[in-house]
Amino acid sequence: MNDQVKKQIEDTIRSHRVVLFMKGSRQFPQCGFSARAVEALKRAGATFETVNVLADNDVREGIKEFSNWPTIPQVYVDGKFLGGSDIILSMFESGELQRLVAPPH
């Protein structure tokens, strides 16, 4: 991964508290796992940025190297990798996701 892509990824995860790297967009997810991650974040009350990795192959491959995680979707909170679809869903079921991403009351 070249430095330009790495910087692009770092800037994105630093400028938004919650970022979902996914296949497709929030309105039109192109993969079931990405769609479930969008759903879980929405229902957890998160305000989140999405990045469509299908629109940029450098980011699609770079993000896997960046997090050392081989699949998409990937969720980042406060600049740190949280997990893929499985982990986000189980955190949603346990309520941990809500505590982590819901806006402060």
Next chain:
Amino acid sequence: MIEPSEIEAMLRAAFPDGRFAVRDLTGTKDHFDAEIVAAEFASLSLLERHRLVYAALGDAMKQRIHALTLKTHTPEEARR
């Protein structure tokens, strides 16, 4: 593409005393569901457990497996 039996062989190499159930979700040999019971997961977070599994599958995870849903438990958790 990959056979469930190949995935199980790789998991057995990484988790010698583990128990595995690998299912092909779509019949296309690239979307799988795997349930793994292994003592190696003790005191590990979900993320660390999944990382262990991905490490066990190595390049197969990057090239031959499109999607893998994981359920990772320790023997104690599995008994509950």
